[in-house]
Amino acid sequence: MEKITLDAVRNFIIDNELTDSVAISLHPDSFDDLVMDYLDTNGLKLERPFEILGIEILQDFTGAVPKNQVNILDTVE
Structure with a gap:
């Protein structure tokens, strides 16, 4: 991803068909930008x-x- 934005993250979630069995982890600077x-x-x-x-x-x-960058974490154990 060129820059982490609300629209970019929404599109990433939709495009990759993510479900609530995962979480997204972001670099602190990218997290701050997104917030x-x-x-x-x-x-x-x-x-x-x-x-x-x-x-x-x-x-x-x-x-x-x-x-x-986006890191996808499994939340289901």
């Missing part, structure tokens, strides 16, 4: 947990996810 875009679009209201189309969006604290 700001979400807040601008939704009038400064952020739900907890942070979800887009039912998919939880997480911030990667491990350093494993590069900026502007």
Whole structure:
């Protein structure tokens, strides 16, 4: 993804037919950009947990996810 935006993440979820059995992990900078875009679009209201189309969006604290990349995590054990 060139830049992580609300529209780009929505399209990614739809195009990849993701379900609530996964979560998306983002680089901290990409996560911050997405949250700001979400807040601008939704009038400064952020739900907890942070979800887009039912998919939880997480911030990667491990350093494993590069900026502007999406990591898909299985949430079903």
